[in-house]
Amino acid sequence: MVICIKKILCLLIFFFLFDLSHIDSNSYKRLIYNTDDIYNKDYYSIYFIDTDTFELREAFSILDLEILSFIVEDEKYYARNLDILENNFLKNKSIDEVLYYMEHGIKVEEVNVVCSINEIMKLESMVDIY
Secondary structure (H helix, E strand, O other): OHHHHHHHHHHHHHHHHOOHHHOOOOHHHOOOOOOOOOOOEEEEEEEEEEEEHHHHHHHHHHOOOEEEEEEEOOEEEOOOOHHHHHHHHHOOOOHHHHHHHHHHOOEEEEEEEEEEHHHHHHHHHHOOEO
16 A cells, blocks of 8 residues: 555656657648748648648638648649549548548648748747648
8 A cells, every 4th residue: 555655746846847748740741930030932741730631721812832642541642733633532431421521531641842942930929730
């Protein structure tokens, strides 16, 4: 009984000492960029938090992004825009699945783009990204 109490006490001490409540398992997805030169174009992988094609279509129509590929359901789709992505993704789906995705949108996990940091900052204000 004493050993159990010691273990629990140690766990609580470590929890507060090392701030374990703020451990982020998706830290590799965080987009870190330098705001000193926001107009320099570069390659970026942008991870989204629960974002579908409807939200992205609205955001991408405003922004100047050169899209290289999308990741949907852990599969990479080489598409330059959302229309091509939808065609490639829905190509081998059943009628029920196609109707579902047309109604609710396709959840996009990641997009690989070439753009400036200024465009990423604009995108960050429109949709949730890591």
